[in-house]
Amino acid sequence: MDENRIRELIMSKQSDGRISCRQAFRVAEEAGVSTLEVGRLLNEMEIKIHSCQLGCFK
Numbered sequence: 001m002d003e004n005r006i007r008e009l010i011m012s013k014q015s016d017g018r019i020s021c022r023q024a025f026r027v028a029e030e031a032g033v034s035t036l037e038v039g040r041l042l043n044e045m046e047i048k049i050h051s052c053q054l055g056c057f058k
Contacts, residue, residue: 001031006041020051 001009009031013023019042028038042049 001033003041006031006033006038007045010038010041010045010047014047017046018048018050021049021053022051024049025053 006027009027010019013019013027019027024038024042025035028035031038039049
């Protein structure tokens with residue numbers, strides 16, 4: 001999946017500039033890319049992760 005499509009997918013799952021950790025993992029799975037790649041895009045898009053499965057982000 002190309003980067004623009006992944007960004008669209010992220011935008012469809014985020015709310016108020018935030019996305020849950022679980023949703024970020026789903027984006028990676030649906031797009032066929034690593035969670036690291038999704039994290040990079042989230043940083044670029046200034047979208048924050050919440051409800052971290054490891055408890056790192058709240």
